[in-house]
Amino acid sequence: EPEVTQTPSHQVTQMGQEVILRCVPISNHLYFYWYRQILGQKVEFLVSFYNNEISEKSEIFDDQFSVERPDGSNFTLKIRSTKLEDSAMYFCASSLDRGGHEKLFFGSGTQLSVL
């Protein structure tokens, strides 16, 4: 079965540093998402992306965050200046069509630790 791939599986960074989390969605998918889960808390929606632009974003997704699909295969989440509270598991997901929550494929996540 096709899968969404995320790298790295674990990222450690110093507070104030920029990080880029990488995702390779399923090749024919058109809709892309980032979610995160702070330890012990709920999985939270961050952003959805379609046709090279953000479709929807949550209040968490402030100016420190950005997403990009630089080369037609990768989908990245950048945090410009990390804070301690950005430490979380970040999940990438993709789907073939709009309203595709029934066929939303998730990656295994990147655990971000900000020190």
Added chain:
Amino acid sequence: GNSVTQMEGPVTLSEEAFLTINCTYTATGYPSLFWYVQYPGEGLQLLLKATKADDKGSNKGFEATYRKETTSFHLEKGSVQVSDSAVYFCALVGSGNTGKLIFGQGTTLQVKP
């Protein structure tokens, strides 16, 4: 706003025991409801879903019924196996929304032989 509440974990059961993981939701309109599962080291996988009241989703021996009157979507399995050990997430998508899942906090299930 929309929200999902799951029972606290971890849940520890012996093999072949009956499983219930409670999930209740708050939403306007007619949401679709889901259970996702995350096995160790893997991504979230859709386990089952229900899109309207009284629908029963089922997969791999797991079941959940969409109860609008009690705003619940409890996950059940009659006889758990060690291989069912995972984290289970209840989630919803509000009516009219696309792709934006609202998750519960997850419930860890550990099944002992």
